[in-house]
Amino acid sequence: MIIGPYINSVTIILGGLIGAYLGGKIPERLRNNLTLLFGLCSVAMGVVMLSRVSSMPAMIFSLLIGTIVGEILSIEHLINRISTIAKKMIERLFPQQKNEQSQEAFLQTFVGLMILFSFSGTGIFGAMHEGLVGDSSILIIKSSLDFFTAIIFATTLGISVCIICIPQITLQLILAYLAVIILPLITPEMKADFGGVGGAIMIATGLRICNIRMFSVANMLPSLFIAMPISALWLQFV
Secondary structure, X not given: OOOHHHHHHHHHHHHHHHHXXXXXXXXXXXXXXXXXXXXXXHHHHHHHHXXXXXXXXXXXXXXXXXXXXXXXXXXXXXXXXXXXXXXXXHHHHOHHHOOOOOHHHHHHHHHHXXXXXXXXXXXXXXXXXXXXXXXXXXXXXXXXXXXXXXHHHHHHHHHHHHHHHHHHHHHHHHHHHHHHHHHHHOOHHHHHHHHHHHHXXXXXXXXXXXXXXXOOHHHHOHHHHHHHHHHHHHXXXX
8 A cells, every 4th residue: 555655745734834834933043054954965865876876877868868858848947837826826825824035036945845855866766665565664754854844944935835745746656656567677777877867866956955056956857767768778788
């Protein structure tokens, strides 16, 4: 029985609600420092995943080709439009949650958080792992981190954080239920290269959360879907 994606979704909703309720009750210094810490954690997890890559050329080719595809499709622009619509809907439904951040600052933080919650290597691997062996421990660990992350970010983004559970649970359920078909075809090398691509994206996400460099993280996401095929081709022909 698949339970991890549901647990993850509930923790994001609960964290978003608690954070929106607390609002300004959490000191600004604590919110800023924890935000930087979450970005650092994302970078640290990304470095660990990146260090386990099997074929560096395959990983780099995946990132290059995937990012080019993402830029052509303007995925980040699409997510920004969806985020803008979501922000307006939330403010209309909950006037007391009207966000004081500028539109640009809101979108930068919201998109980075959506990537962190929905498209992190931990979430993707956790969903696939549970679908194959029925072990939800990876997603449960991720859920505990997401809970506190949602609380902190919801103090500034408001209840909008809760709607991130929609892409999160959708992606994780799809991967979990398709894992039985996908994972038997995956070699350890393919999985390592996939993790390396995910690690690079998590590093970019962490730098974005810390406002160090505003990577177009969403445009890098197609890299995840081509990482294993490119890894397999590289191992076969090179």
